Amino acid sequence: xxxxxxxxxxxxxxxxxxxxxxxxxxxxxxxxxxxxxxxxxxxxxxxxxxxxxxxxxxxxxxxxxxxxxxxxxxxxxxxxxxxxxxxxxxxxxxxxxxxxxxxxxxxxxxxxxxxxxxxxxxxxxxxxxxxxxxxxxxxxxxxxxxxxxxxxxxxxxxxxxxxxxxxxxxxx
Numbered sequence: 001x002x003x004x005x006x007x008x009x010x011x012x013x014x015x016x017x018x019x020x021x022x023x024x025x026x027x028x029x030x031x032x033x034x035x036x037x038x039x040x041x042x043x044x045x046x047x048x049x050x051x052x053x054x055x056x057x058x059x060x061x062x063x064x065x066x067x068x069x070x071x072x073x074x075x076x077x078x079x080x081x082x083x084x085x086x087x088x089x090x091x092x093x094x095x096x097x098x099x100x101x102x103x104x105x106x107x108x109x110x111x112x113x114x115x116x117x118x119x120x121x122x123x124x125x126x127x128x129x130x131x132x133x134x135x136x137x138x139x140x141x142x143x144x145x146x147x148x149x150x151x152x153x154x155x156x157x158x159x160x161x162x163x164x165x166x167x168x169x170x171x172x
Contacts, residue, residue, distance in 0.1 A: 027142060030172075035164040037150045041172070047127040048140045048172070049113070050076075054152030056163055057117050060124045063092070063149030064138045068167050070095055073149055074137050078115050078124040081156035085115035087126060088158055091136040096161075106136035122152070144172045 027043040036055040039062065041048060054060045063075040071094050078087040089101040089110050102108055114125040132139045138146065151165035 030170075032148070032150075032168060032170060034150050034166045034168055035152075037152060037164070039148065039150055043130065043142055044127070046130055048130055049125065049127050051123075051125045052150070053121055053123045054164075055121050056152050056154045057119065057122055058153035058155040058160065058163075059158060060122050061149070061151035061153075061162065061165075062124075062126075063151070064140065065147045065149065065167075066138065068147050068169065070149065070165075070167075073147075074101075075149065076110050076126060076128070077158050078112055078126060079122050079156055080115050080117040085112060086156075087112040087115070087124075089136075090158075098158075101134075101136045104136060106134045109133050109137065140172055142172055145169060146172060 029040050029042045031040045038053045040051040050062055052060050052062055059077045059079040061075055061077045063073040065073040070092050073092040075090040075092055075098055076087065077090060087110060089108050090098040091101055091104055092098045109129050111127045113127060116123050128140065130140050148168045148170045149165065151162040153160050153162050
């Protein structure tokens with residue numbers, strides 16, 4: 001590595017560290033209802049905690065994007081299939097084309113806290129870091145405007161089309 005490359009690397013890493021916003025306290029719960037889904041969120045330490053319930057027994061999807069578009073969205077899909085919980089971090093390349101963050105070379109950082117289903121609904125809860133870790137995630141800071149993508153399916157197959165999907169511009 002030559003001297004100018006080393007300086008660039010150091011400057012980029014110092015900038016990255018300087019952009020991270022520390023969160024010290026828990027925030028109050030916020031809530032939206034859309035298309036039969038209920039989505040709630042709050043901050044805890046350096047994590048955004050998302051709680052979502054959908055009126056169906058398949059996967060539940062929560063996504064984030066800086067534009068009102070599904071393309072380039074960070075998408076979390078979770079649920080319960082045959083008694084086993086699952087969570088998949090995905091990135092939407094284009095309409096109908098989403099791949100796992102891991103397959104694209106990104107880091108898996110979302111933690112499943114809860115997934116449960118009954119004969120009428122699916123409920124998920126997960127945490128996600130507030131600071132983006134790679135190009136497949138977005139920073140999710142308190143007070144930030146972002147598009148929240150809410151979706152659900154009647155199937156657990158993650159390639160199955162959503163029964164409902166809506167985008168809402170929210171303030172975190």
